[in-house]
Amino acid sequence: MSLKERLTADMKEAMKAKDAGKLKLSVIRMVKAAIKNQEIERGHELSDEEVIEVLAREVKMRRDSIPEYEKANRPETVETLQQEINILMEYLPQQLSQQEILELVKKVVHEVGAQSPKDMGKVMGKIVPLTKGRADGKLVNELVKQVLQGEA
Structure with missing residues (x-):
């Protein structure tokens, strides 16, 4: 259906x-x-x-x-x-937990070789399609910032 x-x-x-x-x-x-x-x-x-x-x-x-x-x-x-x-x-796919998003962010950061907040665009371009409909975009953005700044 x-x-x-x-x-x-x-x-x-x-x-x-x-x-x-x-x-x-x-x-x-x-x-x-x-x-x-x-x-x-x-x-x-x-x-x-x-x-x-x-x-x-x-x-x-x-x-x-x-x-x-x-x-x-x-x-x-x-x-x-x-x-x-x-x-x-109820109609959206199972949402990712914050921990799952963080794991995904770290994996994507490693894949694209991002090292500083300047690489935010590269990371977001790759991660947005992976989380579409499964995670809040603001949360994903915040976690990417934290990882790129070395806070997470």
Whole structure:
């Protein structure tokens, strides 16, 4: 079952759940719309990898807006965003732990022969495809910086 088929099946389940599935239903509808927009933009039906990119982008958007709502003292909105992130995470591949990311970063740094923060671009260019949809980009970036500065 493809990710798009799974989203459709889960959307039907959420519709049947009435009030209990309202948030999940709205999140799935929003994601399906984002996927459809990407399909129109790219001119073809998205593969599972491309759907994962859309899902990861949606999670990132929510994570990025949480601090703003916290500053504005809007705990109910922060809670809703966190619930939406949890729903979206169900469709993403198993996330890498910080330790697994660190191991991967060290391996890539060794492979490309990076020795200083100046080599950040080389390392990021190689590691981003390996962690796409499986790790938060900010965390990966921070760990790469730490390794290149000799802190990790």
